[in-house]
Amino acid sequence: MSDTSSTLRIVWIYPDLLSTYGDQGNVLVLRRRAELRGIPTEVVRVHSSDPVPVEGDIYLLGGGEDRPQILAAQRLRADGGLKRAAERGAAVFAVCAGYQIIGETYGDDAANPLPGVGILDVRSGRGDTRAVGEIVADVDPALGVGRITGFENHQGRTSVGPSAKPLSTTVLGIGNDGATEGAYQGQVLGTYLHGPALPRNPALADLLLRWRVGDIQPLPPSWGERLHDERLAAVL
Amino acid sequence: MSELPLRAQLAAALGKGAASLSRATGRGDGSVIGGRIALKVEPNLLAELARGRRIALVSATNGKTTTTRLIASALREIGEIATNEHGANMPTGHITALANHPKARIGVLETDEKYLPQVLRETNAVVVVLMNLSRDQMDRASEINLLAKKWRDALANSQAHVVANADDPLVAWAGLGAPHATWVAAGQRWKEDSWCCPECGGHLKREPDPHWECPECGLRRPHTTWSVNTAADTVTDPQGVEHKLQLRLPGDANRSNAAIALATAAAYGIRPEQALPRIRQIESVAGRYTSIVTRGVEVRLLLAKNPAGWLESFAVLDPPRVPVILSVNAQVPDGRDTSWLWDVDYTVLRGRRVFVMGERRTDLALRLETDEVAFEVADSVEQVLTRLKAEQPDITKVDVIANYTAFQQIRTAYGRVQ
Numbered sequence: 282m283s284d285t286s287s288t289l290r291i292v293w294i295y296p297d298l299l300s301t302y303g304d305q306g307n308v309l310v311l312r313r314r315a316e317l318r319g320i321p322t323e324v325v326r327v328h329s330s331d332p333v334p335v336e337g338d339i340y341l342l343g344g345g346e347d348r349p350q351i352l353a354a355q356r357l358r359a360d361g362g363l364k365r366a367a368e369r370g371a372a373v374f375a376v377c378a379g380y381q382i383i384g385e386t387y388g389d390d391a392a393n394p395l396p397g398v399g400i401l402d403v404r405s406g407r408g409d410t411r412a413v414g415e416i417v418a419d420v421d422p423a424l425g426v427g428r429i430t431g432f433e434n435h436q437g438r439t440s441v442g443p444s445a446k447p448l449s450t451t452v453l454g455i456g457n458d459g460a461t462e463g464a465y466q467g468q469v470l471g472t473y474l475h476g477p478a479l480p481r482n483p484a485l486a487d488l489l490l491r492w493r494v495g496d497i498q499p500l501p502p503s504w505g506e507r508l509h510d511e512r513l514a515a516v517l
Numbered sequence: 518m519s520e521l522p523l524r525a526q527l528a529a530a531l532g533k534g535a536a537s538l539s540r541a542t543g544r545g546d547g548s549v550i551g552g553r554i555a556l557k558v559e560p561n562l563l564a565e566l567a568r569g570r571r572i573a574l575v576s577a578t579n580g581k582t583t584t585t586r587l588i589a590s591a592l593r594e595i596g597e598i599a600t601n602e603h604g605a606n607m608p609t610g611h612i613t614a615l616a617n618h619p620k621a622r623i624g625v626l627e628t629d630e631k632y633l634p635q636v637l638r639e640t641n642a643v644v645v646v647l648m649n650l651s652r653d654q655m656d657r658a659s660e661i662n663l664l665a666k667k668w669r670d671a672l673a674n675s676q677a678h679v680v681a682n683a684d685d686p687l688v689a690w691a692g693l694g695a696p697h698a699t700w701v702a703a704g705q706r707w708k709e710d711s712w713c714c715p716e717c718g719g720h721l722k723r724e725p726d727p728h729w730e731c732p733e734c735g736l737r738r739p740h741t742t743w744s745v746n747t748a749a750d751t752v753t754d755p756q757g758v759e760h761k762l763q764l765r766l767p768g769d770a771n772r773s774n775a776a777i778a779l780a781t782a783a784a785y786g787i788r789p790e791q792a793l794p795r796i797r798q799i800e801s802v803a804g805r806y807t808s809i810v811t812r813g814v815e816v817r818l819l820l821a822k823n824p825a826g827w828l829e830s831f832a833v834l835d836p837p838r839v840p841v842i843l844s845v846n847a848q849v850p851d852g853r854d855t856s857w858l859w860d861v862d863y864t865v866l867r868g869r870r871v872f873v874m875g876e877r878r879t880d881l882a883l884r885l886e887t888d889e890v891a892f893e894v895a896d897s898v899e900q901v902l903t904r905l906k907a908e909q910p911d912i913t914k915v916d917v918i919a920n921y922t923a924f925q926q927i928r929t930a931y932g933r934v935q
């Protein structure tokens with residue numbers, strides 16, 4: 282890892298376990314939107330057999346099938362690096378299975394929930410139906426992100442505890458429970474918008490960058506904004 | 518599946534093979550068989566039609582239609598073959614294929630990944646051919662680890678001989694469940710779904726390629742007796758003899774498919790020297806790899822349905838001066854979710870003339886912009902040709918890579934070319 286303090290260190294957690302469908306997109310778009318503003322970046326891919334570095338700026342976790350999800354949670358808990366990084370003020374962006382395991386508990390068996398990493402006050406279980414399809418939600422106005430669009434594909438249902446806040450209000454789709462979507466607590470953010478959530482929502486990518494580097498200049502609208510608007514028009 | 522389409526499909530199968538069917542099932546003389554009876558007959562129909570035949574099932578995420586075609590053409594050395602060569606790869610398609618060839622003693626059946634355990638049970642197949650497993654249309658498909666587990670369990674409960682790709686850890690793990698196997702070093706370009714051990718979840722050690730093993734539980738790549746050398750365009754058989762492939766089908770993926778086909782043919786007693794002249798004849802499969810010549814330009818059609826398929830398509834593109842059109846839809850057969858675009862590395866297209874079209878071309882545009890690949894947006898192949906001809910009147914070739922319905926739309930526009 283570079284020790285230049287001006288380099289934005291993007292840490293991709295366990296792409297070997299948690300990278301189901303398009304999760305790489307979040308890494309690529311964060312890097313691009315930083316570099317377009319002249320912020321140098323470094324992307325660190327951390328395999329499940331490797332220790333998680335604690336000096337990263339933004340940590341990304343993707344989706345995964347049931348068994349990889351359980352393995353990832355066990356390894357992250359045993360490793361401790363992600364939790365220490367979050368305590369030091371790193372930003373965390375976790376999607377779908379990754380969202381569930383950074384919470385307090387998760388898992389299919391309501392009577393016997395599995396312990397998560399515990400950096401976001403949410404608890405996830407299994408719903409009766411699978412949530413598959415386009416999702417639209419209005420983000421908490423305090424975050425200045427506006428309306429987000431994505432695709433969800435999960436059977437989880439998530440309740441948000443008192444230390445965290447729902448990320449958004451669901452307009453279309455299920456999200457946490459049909460009423461809210463995602464959660465955040467300080468600079469730790471989780472969402473069911475799987476795969477390329479940041480490419481489809483440039484404002485969400487910029488929120489993560491602002492959390493770590495402060496004020497950033499706006500970029501001229503490009504294909505990301507166009508796709509965002511096109512998907513909203515197509516599904517609402 | 519609702520009753521009506523099932524009945525309709527069965528009726529079609531029964532209609533075509535009515536006489537043979539009535540013999541196979543002993544339930545009529547053919548003239549009275551209709552949808553109603555077909556539905557009653559259905560539970561055992563596939564088993565009845567398969568009885569006494571030596572059936573091979575061919576399954577994978579990518580390449581199963583092509584490989585089925587290669588194997589069937591090789592096995593025609595023995596005689597008539599019953600095969601579902603148009604890709605109807607679920608049980609009704611198998612019934613049609615078998616009913617249409619009542620005298621064929623051998624069947625080669627492309628089989629949908631999800632249906633493999635059921636079809637194996639019902640047909641009592643003697644050979645099961647497995648090539649690769651990777652992410653595909655995840656808005657409706659099974660999780661692939663789960664799929665591999667079902668394959669493994671089904672094979673453990675059968676007497677089938679497996680012919681499988683040892684270089685794909687998920688496929689190998691599934692195939693290791695079978696009592697007998699022929700292992701082929703057929704290669705694996707797309708590795709993003711096999712970094713973890715299918716047995717215990719450990720991080721696989723994957724070098725030197727193609728070797729792989731799990732440091733935690735000891736699962737490892739099985740010993741292979743057949744291998745493909747894509748650079749040399751050869752397949753080496755268990756006796757160590759190298760056979761030049763010289764296929765008409767393009768690309769390394771088809772060299773791998775051919776290696777698997779030769780190993781499968783050998784399981785039926787057909788030597789590579791007999792099989793190769795037959796599989797070399799094949800130049801397109803259900804429109805894949807077909808070229809259309811329009812306005813003096815050769816437009817080649819490549820079908821790519823998922824990230825692994827796109828990677829293989831990039832590898833067969835013509836030299837960089839040949840422009841490429843990418844077309845993506847997200848209809849139900851394609852998967853409604855375009856997230857997979859982000860799993861593909863497009864940087865290999867830098868420096869090439871690239872056009873994007875299809876119903877989800879904005880997704881493609883953002884994806885290419887992010888990978889810093891210059892591109893132009895287009896509405897149709899014709900429009901691209903008009904633009905290119907205006908600039909370059911002597912242009913001779915254009916490649917097209919499209920996903921399923923986008924591919925079919927282009928094919929239909931040019932008269933359903935085969």
Ligand SMILES: [Zn+2]
Binds near residue numbers: 714718732734736
């Ligand atoms: Zn293992």
